[in-house]
Amino acid sequence: xxxxxxxxxxxxxxxxxVANNIAVRIEAGEITHKLxxxxxxxxxxxxxxxxxxxxxxxxxxRGLIITRQGRGTFVAPRRDPAxx
Amino acid sequence: xxxxxxxxxxxxxxxxxVANNIAVRIEAGEITHKLxxxxxxxxxxxxxxxxxxxxxxxxxxRGLIITRQGRGTFVAPRRDPAxx
DNA sequence: GGCGATTTGTACGTATGTATT
DNA sequence: CAATACATACGTACAAATCGC
Numbered sequence: 001x002x003x004x005x006x007x008x009x010x011x012x013x014x015x016x017x018v019a020n021n022i023a024v025r026i027e028a029g030e031i032t033h034k035l036x037x038x039x040x041x042x043x044x045x046x047x048x049x050x051x052x053x054x055x056x057x058x059x060x061x062r063g064l065i066i067t068r069q070g071r072g073t074f075v076a077p078r079r080d081p082a083x084x
Numbered sequence: 085x086x087x088x089x090x091x092x093x094x095x096x097x098x099x100x101x102v103a104n105n106i107a108v109r110i111e112a113g114e115i116t117h118k119l120x121x122x123x124x125x126x127x128x129x130x131x132x133x134x135x136x137x138x139x140x141x142x143x144x145x146r147g148l149i150i151t152r153q154g155r156g157t158f159v160a161p162r163r164d165p166a167x168x
Numbered sequence: 169g170g171c172g173a174t175t176t177g178t179a180c181g182t183a184t185g186t187a188t189t
Numbered sequence: 190c191a192a193t194a195c196a197t198a199c200g201t202a203c204a205a206a207t208c209g210c
Contacts, residue, residue, distance in 0.1 A: 009150050009158060013197065037175055048199040053177085069176045070206030121184060132190040137186085153185045154197030
């Protein structure tokens with residue numbers, strides 16, 4: 001498996017497609033710790049760097065990832081949703 | 085070939101004339117993938133931007149084109165009409 | 169501490185569609 | 190029909206932070 005390149009004719013915006021795909025990869029356990037760099041993700045998905053930035057912003061706001069300048073982007077530690 | 089400029093005295097509204105002409109250009113194979121931008125089409129046809137917008141709306145509702153913000157307008161992939 | 173490589177952060181210009189006045 | 194503001198997208202360049210040597 002890998003990325004599903006962004007579909008220019010898709011219903012969602014490119015940055016939404018990227019965000020959703022990365023979210024799936026995280027929730028599927030395909031990405032467990034460190035994400036690829038934003039620029040390599042841009043190449044993978046065939047979109048511009050700024051589009052990946054936008055997608056990352058969405059995922060940050062979802063609490064799914066944590067970004068640190070100079071270090072990289074990491075999967076956020078999950079809180080147990082329903083411990084009972 | 086190219087555009088047939090809109091006739092202000094024509095029987096149809098300007099946006100209908102534009103829509104029909106673009107439809108012909110698509111069905112004739114003159115436009116196969118990406119359409120010119122709405123702004124340049126407005127210049128080509130000598131009409132206002134909003135008139136082209138209106139024409140595009142008609143073509144979208146006909147299922148002839150697909151429009152994506154920030155990317156452009158594309159000829160819709162044709163569904164096979166009668167597969168059996 | 170310096171230096172280079174890597175990575176995120178910021179800024180700018182251009183193109184395009186969307187929406188409003 | 191004209192003008193304006195806005196959102197998305199691409200491309201480029203440079204700055205800032207981090208890490209390994």
